[in-house]
Each structure stands twice: as structure tokens, then as C-alpha cells.
Amino acid sequence: MRQMRRTRDSSSALRFRRSGFSFVAAVALGGLAVASSAFGAGNHTSFVVRSTLDGKKVLPHRIVWTAEPQVAHSHVLAVNFLIDGKQYWVANAMPYSYGGGGNYLITSFLKPGLHTFTVKVVTKTGQQASDSVKAKVRAGPPPPAKLAGTWKAFYPHTQGSPPAGDWRLTINSVGWRFKDTLGLGDSFDVTYPSPGLVRVGTGLETGRGDSYDGNGWCNDKPGEPARYRWTIHSTGLLFTWVSGSHQCGFANFLTQHTHPWKRVS
Secondary structure, three states: OOOHHHOOOOHHHHHHHHHHHHHHHHHHHHOHHHHHHHHOOOOOOOOOEEEOOOOOOEOOOEEOOEEEEOOOHHHEEEEEEEEOOEEEEEEOOOOOEOOOOOOOEEHHHOOOEEEEEEEEEEEOOOOEEEEEEEEEEOOOOOOOOOOOEEEEEEEOOOOOOOOOEEEEEEEOOOOEEEEOOOOOEEEEEEEEEEOOEEEEEEEOOOOOOOOOOOOHHHOOOOOOOEEEEEEEEOOEEEEEEEEEOOHHHHHHHHOOOOOOEEEOO
């Protein structure tokens, strides 16, 4: 069963979370004068922050990106994650990780080449510390030609199910992106270990701040990877679970064969 974050009643909460991302970022990066006034700007004690990307020259396809501020956690207001100077994520609680605790930085959404990855810590007294790493990323794994493109499938309404209607699945080198009938969706890190086999990994956070990032079935927690066999028949595209986690009900959704996926483009 799909988690409640994706139901109609909780869609406003999801959108608030997405829009709240920008609000928190504004407080963290643009509200320093208020923070200094409220918590006392006279404290100028310096501190440093480290990153789990320190020392890396080339990033793998997926990696944990965590900031480690050398200051009491009770003093931290926000930790901002920037790529090439643009903010992609903000963390307000430990662990200070890109994508939220337990999630990964999946580099497939970035243009191949050299990028600058920065963590910037802001304390409640307005102090700041940052750590930057320049590292290369490679192109994401391309999907098989027969699988690449956009597909749709009708999902009937049953109690506790995902929203009924035509769902869309876009498959490309970034990963998989689902769109439902409520204007919400999900993104997954996906690789192709052998012909006819797909490994669906954790949720994918591209930093767009929209409603299509993350693993909605696991309520934006990363979830465990699973492997599926994919086949294309005269009726459409079908998936069969092979091994791994059922991914909070996602496996049941993906492998329902009543309404196969039909190619759109």
C-alpha cells in the first residue's frame, strides 16, 4: 500500500514540505540579521565544518553526502547543500545529510563534468562556516533502448491504493520518474545490472523542490533496493519482482499485470 504522503488528503502537506524548503533556506541564508539579534551577535567563536565528500576527485553514481559541523548541534540553525553555488537541499536536524537522513546524493541529474559541492552551516547566532569540494561526475547509466521513453498505465481505485487513473513513467539516464493523477510523483535511482533486469534503488532527490522527488511509497525515506525482470509483450511493458525489498508497497504497484504499461513516446 502506498504511504499516506501521496493521498489526496496529504497532498497539501507534501506541497507545504516542498515550499517549506525554500522558506527554511531563506531563513538560513537571508535571515542572519534576525538570528543575530535574537540570539546575540556578540559571539564570534569560529568553527569549521567537514563533509563526507572531502578529498574526492570523482564522485560515484550514488554517495552519502553529510555535513559534520564542529560545533554543538544545539547551536546549528541550518546546513545548506549547494552545487555550483545553487542551493539544492537544507537540513535542520541530525544527521545533516543531502536528501534527508539515510538518503544519497545520486549524481545522475547533474551534467557530466566538474562541479563544486559546498556545505554551508549557519548557527543561531549568525556565524557561518563552509566546506567546498571540486569533483567530477559521470553520466548516469543509460536505460536499454526498448525501455527508454515515457509509458502510461491505468491504475484502478481500491481502498488504500495509489490514486486511480493514468500514471506516467518516464525512463531516462537520470532515473525513473512517476507522475500520478493528483499532480504528485516520485523519482527513483535505477541501474541495469544485466539484460532484462533492472535494479530500483532509493528515492532520487534532484533539488528541484517540486512534488516529483523522493520515494513517496516509503514516505521519503530511502527504502531498500529491489530487482525486477522487465519484458515487453504485445499487451505492453510488464515487471516481475525478482529479489530484494518490496519497497513499502512499491513492488505491488509496479508488478500489477492487470493494466500493463503502454508506450507514450
